[in-house]
Amino acid sequence: MSLVANTGKLAGRTLFITGASRGIGKAIALKAAKDGANVVVAAKTAEPHPKLPGTIYTTAEEIEAVGGKALPCIVDVREEKQIQKAIDDAVKKFNGIDILINNASAISLTGTAQTDMKRYDLMHNINTRGTFLASKLCLPLLKNSDHAHILNLSPPLNMHPYWFSVHVAYTMAKYGMSMCVLGMSEEFKQFNIGVNALWPKTAIATAAIEMLTGDTSTSRKPDIVSDAAYVMLCKDPKKYTGNFEIDEDVLKQFGISDMTPYACDPKNADNLLLDGFLDDPVAIKHHRLAMNNPPVRRYHTSSVNYKEKSEPSGQIPELFALIGKNITPELIKKTQAVFQFNVKGKEEGVWHLDLKNGEGSCGQGEPKHPADATLTMDSNNFAEMFAGKIKATNAFMMGKLKIKGDLQKAMKLEKMMKSLKNKA
Numbered sequence: 136m137s138l139v140a141n142t143g144k145l146a147g148r149t150l151f152i153t154g155a156s157r158g159i160g161k162a163i164a165l166k167a168a169k170d171g172a173n174v175v176v177a178a179k180t181a182e183p184h185p186k187l188p189g190t191i192y193t194t195a196e197e198i199e200a201v202g203g204k205a206l207p208c209i210v211d212v213r214e215e216k217q218i219q220k221a222i223d224d225a226v227k228k229f230n231g232i233d234i235l236i237n238n239a240s241a242i243s244l245t246g247t248a249q250t251d252m253k254r255y256d257l258m259h260n261i262n263t264r265g266t267f268l269a270s271k272l273c274l275p276l277l278k279n280s281d282h283a284h285i286l287n288l289s290p291p292l293n294m295h296p297y298w299f300s301v302h303v304a305y306t307m308a309k310y311g312m313s314m315c316v317l318g319m320s321e322e323f324k325q326f327n328i329g330v331n332a333l334w335p336k337t338a339i340a341t342a343a344i345e346m347l348t349g350d351t352s353t354s355r356k357p358d359i360v361s362d363a364a365y366v367m368l369c370k371d372p373k374k375y376t377g378n379f380e381i382d383e384d385v386l387k388q389f390g391i392s393d394m395t396p397y398a399c400d401p402k403n404a405d406n407l408l409l410d411g412f413l414d415d416p417v418a419i420k421h422h423r424l425a426m427n428n429p430p431v432r433r434y435h436t437s438s439v440n441y442k443e444k445s446e447p448s449g450q451i452p453e454l455f456a457l458i459g460k461n462i463t464p465e466l467i468k469k470t471q472a473v474f475q476f477n478v479k480g481k482e483e484g485v486w487h488l489d490l491k492n493g494e495g496s497c498g499q500g501e502p503k504h505p506a507d508a509t510l511t512m513d514s515n516n517f518a519e520m521f522a523g524k525i526k527a528t529n530a531f532m533m534g535k536l537k538i539k540g541d542l543q544k545a546m547k548l549e550k551m552m553k554s555l556k557n558k559a
Contacts, residue, residue, distance in 0.1 A: 136356065136358055136397065137166065137362055138362060138391050138397070139166075139362040139365055139386070139389065141166070141170050141365075143170050144170060144369040145167050145172040145368065147172070148167070148172050148233040149225060149231060149233050149234070150164065150173070150174050150175065150234040150235075150236060151175040151177060151221070151232050151234070151235045151269070151273060152164050152174060152175065152176065152177060152236040153177045153210065153237055153238050153239035153269055154177075154178050154238040154239030154240065155175075155176045155177060155178050155191070155194060156176060156178035156179075156189045156194050157187060157194070157341065158339075158357060159238060159341065159357050159360050160178070160236065160238035160288075161197075162360060162361035163360070164176065164194065164198055164203075164205075165198060165201055165203075165361070166364070166365045167203065168198040168202060168203025168204075169201050171202050172203050173203065173204045173205075173206070173229045174198050174203055174205050174206070175205075175206045175208055175221060175225045175229075176191045176207045177208050177210035178191050178209075178210060178239070179209065179210065181209050190207075191207035191208065194207070204229070206221075206225060206228050208220070208221035208224060208225075212239045212261055212264075212265030212266075212268065212269055213264070213265060215268060215272070218268060218269055219272055222272055226276065231276050231279060232273055232276040232277060233277070233282050234282075234283070234285075234286070234368055235269060235277065235284070236286050236288070237265070237269055237287040237288065237312060237315075239262075239265055240261060240262050240309070241258045241262060241308070242258070243257075243304065243305055243543075244301070244541075244543055245302060245304070245305075245541055245542060245543070246301070246302065246541075247304070249541050250302075250304045254304075255304045258304060258305055258308035259304075259307070259311065262289075262308035263307075263308050263312060263314075263315075264311075266289075266311070266312045270285055270319060273285075274323075274326075274328075277323075277328050278328070283326070283327065283328040283329065283372055284328070284329045284331070284367075284368050284372050285316075285323075285328060285329070285330040286331055286333060286364060286368065287312045287313065287316050287330075287331075287332045287333070288312075288333055288360075289309050289310075289312035289313040289315075289333075289334065290309055290310070290313060290412035290413075291313065291334060291412060291413075292310060292313050292314070292379065293412050293414060295414070298412050302542060309412070312332070316330050316379065317377070320377035324376060327372060327373045328372060328376070329370070329371075329372030329375050329376040330376050330377065331375065331376060331378045332379045332380065333364055333381075333382060333385070334381055334410065334412065335360050335381070335382045335410050336381050336382055336383040336384075336409065336410060336413065337353075337354060337355050337383075337407040337408055337409060338354040338355070338408040338409075338410055339356070339357055339359070339410075340354040340357070341357060351399045352399060352403055353399075353400070353403050353406060353408040353529060354398075354399050355394070355397045355398055355407065358397060359382050359386070359394065359397040360382050362382075362386060363380065363382035363385040367380060406529070408526070450482065451482045451517065451518065454521050455486060455488075455497050455498060455499075458488065458497050458521075459496075459497050459498070462490065462494070462496075462497065466495070467490050467491065467495045470547060471490065471491050471544075472507040472508065472544040472547060473488070473490070473492070473505065473506050473507050473508075474488045474489075474506060474507070474509075474510060474548060475487050475502055475506035475508075475509040476488070476510050476511075476512075476517065477509060477510070478511075478514050478517055479511065479512065479513050479514065480513040480515060481514050481515070482514040484499060485501055486498065486499055486500070487499075487501060489504060491504065491507070506540060507544045507545075508538055508539070508542070508544050508545035508548075509539045509540055510536060510537070510548075511536070511538075512530065512535055512536045516535045516536070527545070527548050527549040528546055531546075
């Protein structure tokens with residue numbers, strides 16, 4: 136649902152949008168198309184994905200259905216020739232390019248040891264290099280426009296170590312996009328080209344995120360980002376450049392105070408999952424405490440199915456007793472991960488949950504097999520998380536949960552806990 140009315144400001148303007156076949160890129164394309172803009176849909180998806188809807192051709196049809204003109208182009212932003220061909224085709228069809236949206240991005244929320252170099256190269260080649268390359272190749276055409284903008288979907292340059300420690304490879308790749316804003320906004324001032332960055336305050340419910348987490352109830356719709364982008368792109372590029380904007384802040388300055396309509400679930404409008412790279416005081420306080428506290432004690436005990444062990448008292452043992460009774464082959468096949476839990480506070484100890492090997496196991500002590508993800512949190516928060524009172528993603532972003540290892544597998548835990556809770 137859009138709360139920003141179309142004004143026609145972008146009518147006849149040509150937007151070159153990378154990664155525009157779905158998600159935020161597509162939402163921005165459709166918002167501009169309602170003004171009567173021309174959109175170059177520059178993305179890789181020419182054939183339908185088995186799980187993710189949308190191709191460059193279906194997006195082009197939607198653009199034209201709302202009043203815009205579209206040019207679908209098969210573009211891998213790692214390939215210079217493909218970008219240049221799309222630019223040349225745009226010149227032939229639309230006589231130029233006014234606005235470049237660098238939206239294409241690859242993500243892997245993994246620590247240093249868990250990030251293979253193929254994935255590292257993919258993120259840096261798409262995020263940083265692809266953004267630089269598309270900007271470089273579009274520059275001659277942007278110089279000829281009287282309303283030239285470059286907008287990168289990238290975060291503010293927050294130098295707090297926390298945002299590097301959790302996924303340094305991804306952080307560097309996204310910050311590469313942001314550094315393009317920092318440098319090019321100054322470099323291109325002489326050409327009257329506005330270069331800015333936009334980042335969502337909360338998680339955004341795209342098809343990819345839904346496939347990854349299986350839950351968008353604490354996310355906002357892509358409309359909040361496309362509305363903010365529209366407001367930014369309608370501004371005078373001669374005066375508006377070098378800004379690192381947050382979607383909610385842009386809309387508040389525009390005059391929209393109630394963000395509830397953007398929430399996927401209005402009941403969660405005040406309990407949304409914060410996006411990364413933002414200076415959330417709770418998350419930073421947690422990080423500082425974690426850095427100052429001594430490491431948690433480690434218990435070297437054998438890894439066996441919990442029901443085979445004697446059952447000590449306390450809420451954590453009770454939780455693992457319930458989990459142990461509900462481990463199934465289906466759950467193991469679906470999850471394929473080993474978790475270690477470092478519990479602090481009243482019931483300090485180390486616990487494990489193996490949903491990857493053999494018939495699975497859970498109980499006190501470290502796992503027999505290497506953990507894919509290690510989660511550290513207070514025993515009270517741990518109990519609330521497994522009881523479904525707080526979500527793992529929310530706990531992580533609020534600083535109540537610290538994760539080392541494969542973050543994507545750790546976030547699968549949320550869906551698995553919901554399933555276990557229902558069975559329990």
